Amino acid sequence: MTVQLKTAQNPRGPRPRRILNPTRLMIYGVLIVAALYYIMPLWVMVMTSLKGMPEIRLGNIFSPPMEVTFEAWGKAWNTACTGLQCEGLKVGFWNSVQITVPSVVISIIIASVSGYALSFWKFKGSETYFTILIFGSFIPYQVMLFPLVMICRELGIYGTLSAVILVHTIFGMPILTLLFRNYFASLPEELFKAARVDGAGFWGIFFKVLVPMSTPIFVVAVILQVTGIWNDFLFGVVFAGTKNWPMTVQLNNIVNATQGVKEYNLNMAATILTGLVPLTIYFISGKLFVRGIAAGAVKG
Amino acid sequence: MTYSIQVKDLTLNFGAVSVLKTMNLDVTEGEFIVLLGPSGCGKSTLLNCLAGLLEPSDGEIWIKGKNVTWAEPNERGIGMVFQSYALYPQMTVRGNLSFGLRNARMPKGEIDKRVARASEILQIGPLLDRKPGALSGGQRQRVAIGRALVRDVDVFLFDEPLSNLDAKLRSELRVEIKRLHSRLKNTMVYVTHDQIEALTLADRIAVMKGGVIQQLAAPQEIYNRPANLFVAGFIGSPSMNFLPGQTLDGGRSFDFAGTRIDLEGYEGGAVGTRSKAILGLRPEHLLIQTQPEPGRTIPATVEIDEPMGADSLVWLRAGDLAMSVRVPVEQRPQPGQAVHLRVDIRHASVFDSETEARV
Missing domain, CATH: 1.10.3720.10 (MetI-like)
Known part of the structure; x- marks a missing residue:
């Protein structure tokens, strides 16, 4: 039996990389959906906390604030009422x-x-x-x-x-x-x-x-x-x-x-x-x- | 004679299991003792007792004429080297070497002097400021030996120090340990399961099994006159051929499956007539020849041979028994050939089948 040496004909250079094969696509797809699912509540929380009450009443909980205000943060820390006292968190x-x-x-x-x-x-x-x-x-x-x-x-x-x-x-x-x-x-x-x-x-x-x-x-x-x-x-x-x-x-x-x-x-x-x-x-x-x-x- | 270590009736039980059974061992000053045996024979346990890392159930340990049975490890005048090196990973080599001395609150000048001396002896000077993680296996074990060295103690305890190294390094460090011993002349107790290490290093070997010392003697004595079947089978590679049979004529000859072997010239005790006995023959104490000699040879058939460079190990069949013979590689016979094995009776051992002891 003869062993054929194919070295000369073999492809050279780095191994080609396919970034998006079906498996990868699946993995990333699932990960992205999962990440969005978990980040969504945080997004809503941050956005809502930066809005004023009139804007919140409009609904649109996912939209960013039209007018950014840190008033709620200040109030939560300093003056919110936690029972009888109103000295904040x-x-x-x-x-x-x-x-x-x-x-x-x-x-x-x-x-x-x-x-x-x-x-x-x-x-x-x-x-x-x-x-x-x-x-x-x-x-x-x-x-x-x-x-x-x-x-x-x-x-x-x-x-x-x-x-x-x-x-x-x-x-x-x-x-x-x-x-x-x-x-x-x-x-x-x-x-x-x-x-x-x-x-x-x-x-x-x-x-x-x-x-x-x-x-x-x-x-x-x-x-x-x-x-x-x-x-x-x-x-x-x-x-x-x-x-x-x-x-x-x-x-x-x-x-x-x-x-x-x-x-x-x-x-x-x-x-x-x-x-x-x-x-x-x-x-x-x-x-x-x-x-x-x-x-x-x-x-x- | 001054004893460096005396073990008196040492017994250790782990629950119902007795690991060491009323053991006695005297080690003279400057002696290199190897504790040899299969896993679980109690050799490491004995070493840990000597070091004070295990408390014995009964008995006493004396080091340098002092009863240290209940002394702390650092009060015993011992240094210990471990199989896994056991270097402190967060300290530099210098820190590792000096840790014990710093614990003893030794003045800094003295510490530096001792570290310098140890690193000179072991040639680890350039490594002093490195961490163990940056050292090779051989270098780590040198540092571990150095840690025992700086303590300036009379007794060194080695717990399988070379088992984690590859074959080449192992033989290098083996020589180095021997050189160290001849230079320092400390008492050394060395635990191993490797018979080559035992035979090359030891002044005396203690072969252990089941918590009992089977034989305590010089390497040649153990090799030539094993005290019992266990020692005979454990020492020597390839291992000794055991021929079952009986002794006849008041111990003048041995009968192996109908073949009579003359016992004249046997170096041992009075053999006597035994209905069941075992003749032990090492592979290097048999000669292959084509002609039979009555009373001197055993007929056998060559099965395979294993060339090992200078020698070849020939496997033969004599009756139902597989036997091995070591021959120079150019004299190896053909497989299938019928040959006769000439017995060198001066190097043979006769064992009693009942007691398994050599006679």
Whole structure:
């Protein structure tokens, strides 16, 4: 049998690329439709928030404003009535900040150390402890609402920021501990052994060896906690007390106000303002997240 | 004689599974001990116990005349090298080398001196400011050895340090470890499943199976006089031929499927008459010849041969038994040829079938 060498006759140059073949067309088509579908509400919200009330009454919810006005935004932030007070969303914003920051920091600190202990410093019964913890994450938290109210009352912190922070920290524990434990368990055990031979103790290994390698998981934990706690309504309304209501509760009070004219532009602006924080977190940390993974990919 | 490491009745149980069974091991100063065995034989477990990374269930470990059974890893005067290198990825090579010294709060001048010395010995000076991610496998393992070196300890523990490297690098680093040992004269305990590493590096090899040391002896002794069937089969590649049969005439000859083999000149104990015994013959201790010699040869038929450069491994069939013989490549017989295998009885081993021990 002769083997024909066709090299000379073969086509040369880069492989031709067909940008629009039927498969691609399908994929892009579906993606574009899906994107439009999801972007549409946001479009309506932004447009409406930039219109004045007379223009809104004309209908045409998709059309851009004929006259752009930021009045609704200013009102939502500064003077909208959230119940009895009319000081706008800014009060709720600062309450939410005061709730979110300590809850996120405390819960991540505790969970990362517990996850570390559970994966590297196993003790008698640590697996049982872990199982109980995980079990906790499957119980709907409404079940524990009333007992928690009583506990907070006994502690004398019911109706304060501390109560909300405590509750958020507790409810963040199962999922965060699971997250950290699994991440640390995926790191090579020999690294931990090497650090022990090198004389690093419990905290030394944690802070000098493991934490610097764990940027991705810390970023994931921050995203999870910030969005979860910022978006929370139930714990805020139950535990914080009227003066300390977070932004979500105040937003609800603005939007669901039953008296007077429905100010759609104000509602839209207030809603966007409330959603801005989780959105920002996604945009910023998305980048950080990728960077964190890339840095962690260099295995020693 | 001063002992560097003494393991006394060391026992380790994981639940109901006993991983180390009342183990005893004395290592003299400056000795290179290799712990050899298949996976799950307890060799790495023993090393981790020596390092203080695992707590034994019972028994004692003494290093340099001090009972360190319950001491922390860094208090034992050991340095350890791991299979996966276990370098800290976020630190530079210099940071990796000095991490342990910084933990011990050593003055900076002394740290620099030690890092400089280690990097000179291992020739990693130009790499000091790089991160482990920017190093090749061989360089990483050098750094890992350096991390043990800077500790300036008496005992080095190696946990399969070359298993992650390709064949060429492995043989290079093997030589380097041997050179390091002859230069530093530390006690070294080296875990491997690779018998070539064991045979080339060790002063003594401890062959382990099921948490028990099967034989502890110099490499040649283990090779020539394996203590039992397991050691005989584990050491040597291709592995030893085992001929089942019985010993006759008060141990003067061996009967293999009707073929009588003279045991005169056998270097071992009194063989005696055993109704069931096994004759172990290494492939290099058999000669292929065309003429039979009564009491010295086994008739066999050539099946295939595998040329391996200088040597060829010839597979034959003697009765029901497949046997291998190593011959110089130019002397290899034709497949299908009927030949006679001449037995070199001085290098043979006779095992008792019941106890599996060499007699």
